[in-house]
Amino acid sequence: MENTDMSSNHSPRTRLTAVAALTLASALTLSACGSDSSDDSDSSSNAKNAAAVTVTDASGAEVKVPANPKKVIALSEMDLDSSLALKVKPVGLSAGRGQKGAPEYLADQAKGIPVVGAVTGPDVEKVLQAKPDVILAGQLADQQVLKQLKGIAPTVVTIDRTKDWKKSLEITGKVLGKSDEASAFLKDYDTKAADVKKNLGDNAGASVSVARYSAKGTAVMQQGVFISDVLKDLGFKRPGIQNKKGEGHSTPLSDEDLKQIDADWLFIGTLGSTGPDAGLFKELKGKAAYKQLDAVKKNHTTEIDGSKWTSLGGAQAAVSVLEDVEKAMGK
Numbered sequence: 001m002e003n004t005d006m007s008s009n010h011s012p013r014t015r016l017t018a019v020a021a022l023t024l025a026s027a028l029t030l031s032a033c034g035s036d037s038s039d040d041s042d043s044s045s046n047a048k049n050a051a052a053v054t055v056t057d058a059s060g061a062e063v064k065v066p067a068n069p070k071k072v073i074a075l076s077e078m079d080l081d082s083s084l085a086l087k088v089k090p091v092g093l094s095a096g097r098g099q100k101g102a103p104e105y106l107a108d109q110a111k112g113i114p115v116v117g118a119v120t121g122p123d124v125e126k127v128l129q130a131k132p133d134v135i136l137a138g139q140l141a142d143q144q145v146l147k148q149l150k151g152i153a154p155t156v157v158t159i160d161r162t163k164d165w166k167k168s169l170e171i172t173g174k175v176l177g178k179s180d181e182a183s184a185f186l187k188d189y190d191t192k193a194a195d196v197k198k199n200l201g202d203n204a205g206a207s208v209s210v211a212r213y214s215a216k217g218t219a220v221m222q223q224g225v226f227i228s229d230v231l232k233d234l235g236f237k238r239p240g241i242q243n244k245k246g247e248g249h250s251t252p253l254s255d256e257d258l259k260q261i262d263a264d265w266l267f268i269g270t271l272g273s274t275g276p277d278a279g280l281f282k283e284l285k286g287k288a289a290y291k292q293l294d295a296v297k298k299n300h301t302t303e304i305d306g307s308k309w310t311s312l313g314g315a316q317a318a319v320s321v322l323e324d325v326e327k328a329m330g331k
Contacts, residue, residue: 055174058139058160058167065154068177069133075122076138077103077307078165078226079158081314082172083136084109086181092116092130094138096307098214098271103307105320124148134175138312139163159312165226169315185315189322193233196322200234201331207237209263209295212310213270213284214277218253219310220261222246226313230321239263250310258289265329266295269304271311302328 051067074080074090080102083090093110094117096103102110116126122145127135132153139159140146149155156175158168166186173182197204208231210221221227223238223245231238240260241251253260261268270277281303284290295301304310304324308317 057156059157063156065134071133073132073135077312078168078314079136079138081316082169085315086178088176097311105308128152165314192322196326199330203329206264207239209239209261209266211261211268212306213281219250227309230318255289262293266301267304269306271306
């Protein structure tokens, strides 16, 4: 079972170094002194406050953020996806699950963005060095780390316990001054989903299974994760335990239980098209238990980009999944 919580109370990556802490403290002190030194500073401060907006984040906290921020840090795959979907290129990102940088499906759009953290948590010193206007903190729940980030820039938790990418996009749109664009994106998504459903023909209402393969073996995607929400929008059924909410992001299976990934249609892949996991996937396809699956026998299997289908997901990932489904199952 995987753990997607980015927080870690004991991770050295999430602690400010002495230099970083001193830099932050000095910056805050200079800011305080400047605000008391002249009427001009007061006027500047008032103008800055007037240009700020208050956003209620996914944790329920009210956060004052600058209007139309230019330097944004994205501390989750979903934050990166949402920002890029809204035409805002972050100045820092956290590496995706199983990735050294951005998720594979976002690699071209995210080219050149520095890595300032990983799934396990942000590198606070690198975040500080990026000098952000605002920090999109994903589902980060570690209060100690959040306090450090808030000392750098306004910090917004964008993902709640449901991990609903639509809610997250709406929050990100408010933070980035792109609410209209977020609404338009969601409207276009709904239209696209409806069109795909119409184009499914006899496959409408079929059972669909989603699995990922890695060095740890096969894992299925249950309810409460990104891909299950997208498949629900298309009206698909899910087999067996995929109808239930899992305890983690995905549920591992032994080869003896491989039958649980069977369905009318099977979408399966790894987190990367290259690397050790991709090589191991070839071994899975050669196993007798895999070959005996009904979906395999009917040639109803599609190899997917796991960084898009089976990770945290996001707005662009959702649209791309619709396209993948239509290509595989459309009439």
